[in-house]
Amino acid sequence: MGFLSKLFGGGAEKAANDLFNEFWKDAGGSPVPADGGSQTQQAPVQQAAKSGQSGFSWGPVMPDEENQFNFGGAYHDYFERIYRAEFPAYQLDKQFAPNGRATVFTFYKDGRKVLAVEVISEKSSPYKLRRSCQAEGVAYLRFYYDHDGWWNTRRYVTERTGKALGL
Numbered sequence: 001m002g003f004l005s006k007l008f009g010g011g012a013e014k015a016a017n018d019l020f021n022e023f024w025k026d027a028g029g030s031p032v033p034a035d036g037g038s039q040t041q042q043a044p045v046q047q048a049a050k051s052g053q054s055g056f057s058w059g060p061v062m063p064d065e066e067n068q069f070n071f072g073g074a075y076h077d078y079f080e081r082i083y084r085a086e087f088p089a090y091q092l093d094k095q096f097a098p099n100g101r102a103t104v105f106t107f108y109k110d111g112r113k114v115l116a117v118e119v120i121s122e123k124s125s126p127y128k129l130r131r132s133c134q135a136e137g138v139a140y141l142r143f144y145y146d147h148d149g150w151w152n153t154r155r156y157v158t159e160r161t162g163k164a165l166g167l
Contacts, residue, residue, distance in 0.1 A: 060149060067151040075145040076103040079119055079157065083107075086158050087165065090114070097126075104129060107165065115139040115164050122147045139164045 062069060071078040076094065083092050083105060091108040101124055107115040116133050120126060122144045133140035141164045143152055 063151055063153055065153045065155060067153040068145065069151060075119060075152075078152070079103070079105060079117070079143070082154055082157050083117075083161070087161065090165070102126065113138050115141065115161070117141045117143065117161065117164075119143045119145050121145065139166075 068075050068078050071081075076096070080092070080094055083090075087107065089109070091111075093106040093108070095104045095106070096102070097104065097120075102118060102120040105117040105119070106113060107117070113136070116129060116138060118126065118129055118141070120142065123146075130140050130142070141160060143157065143160075144150055145152070
């Protein structure tokens with residue numbers, strides 16, 4: 001039983017959480033997850049996909065633009081092809097996670113690690129790479145390859161990656 005429930009009865013804590021979540025939605029943010037977990041930077045995308053709205057890389061209908069699902073190959077080959085074509089000034093390293101549910105692309109510039117991109121299953125709960133990058137002062141990005149309604153269009157992948165690289 002939470003503090004508010006003890007103080008005011010059973011419904012107070014739920015009412016406070018609902019009020020807080022409404023405040024964040026009105027402000028354009030994401031509600032706090034019920035399990036207390038952290039939101040990723042893709043939370044607004046997830047909300048749009050669930051609401052039936054579409055953006056240029058998410059929504060209930062597959063976009064006409066090239067994306068991970070109409071590419072015709074494995075998700076990691078799709079990302080690698082984009083990265084090699086769009087960011088040729090960077091050296092790219094591709095590593096598969098031992099569990100087989102993730103691929104990590106590491107970008108190097110002049111021999112220095114500048115970005116790690118983790119492409120993972122939505123069923124994963126990895127935080128090690130993100131914390132490691134933060135400690136090293138290296139930019140970090142995450143994409144999900146199996147989240148319903150997230151298409152990972154070429155433009156979306158290119159724009160997010162370019163922004164993370166400071167381009």
